[in-house]
Amino acid sequence: MPRVLLVEDDPAVRRGVELALRHQGHDVFAAATGEEGLALLASFRPDVVVLDLMLPGIGGLDVCRRIRERDQVPIIMVTARGDDIDIVLGLESGADDYVVKPVRARVLEARIRAVLRRLGTPDSDTTRPRTETHGELTIDRSGLTVTHRGQSVALAPSELRLLLTLSAAPGRVLSRQHLLEVVWEHGYHGDIRLVDACVKRLRSKLGEPSGAPRYIETVRGFGYRFSAR
Structure with missing residues (x-):
């Protein structure tokens, strides 16, 4: 219950x-x-x-x-x-x-x-490695844990789900509306401010510089892209 x-x-x-x-x-x-x-x-x-x-x-x-x-x-x-x-x-x-x-x-x-x-709910894509490393960021999709520079990063449910969704498609631009539907399960008329605020919090927790984010890039007028470089 x-x-x-x-x-x-x-x-x-x-x-x-x-x-x-x-x-x-x-x-x-x-x-x-x-x-x-x-x-x-x-x-x-x-x-x-x-x-x-x-x-x-x-x-x-x-x-x-x-x-x-x-x-x-x-x-x-x-x-x-x-x-x-x-x-x-x-x-x-x-x-x-x-x-x-x-x-x-x-x-x-x-x-x-x-x-x-x-x-x-862990990532349902069984073809992806369960643990992946992107620079100083490590994502464990089975254990639903994230570490940055060897330190555990405490993420709220929406932040974790957003990171899992973005990192599952590195280099691909995902629209705010798509992220809203996948992460928050909101319909077409959902509030995209949920996405922007969550990205802001996630970047802060990952130590991303505001002017030059390392992992989550903004694609103006459309959405966000995860950088795996």
């Missing part, structure tokens, strides 16, 4: 989402503030965090950053409709995906199922 940590300050929304997720088979732990959410996270390990950005006390963005400092648990943020700045900031803070209010139970459930699949 997937365990969900729900952090939402609105009692009506919190109760409604909690009941819907329990009905769909999740074990839900609910918190009304960021402080409560962080305390719960320290006491048990959820499979996914559903995090409202507008929280009293410690705001949702700070909660997201604090979680990412110590854990790569999937985070789905909840934001008010049309808050584009909050969406971008939330994604850059480490969120894997987002839903907008009013929260629709079916949409949230689909996002949770998709984000949980990302972490547990």
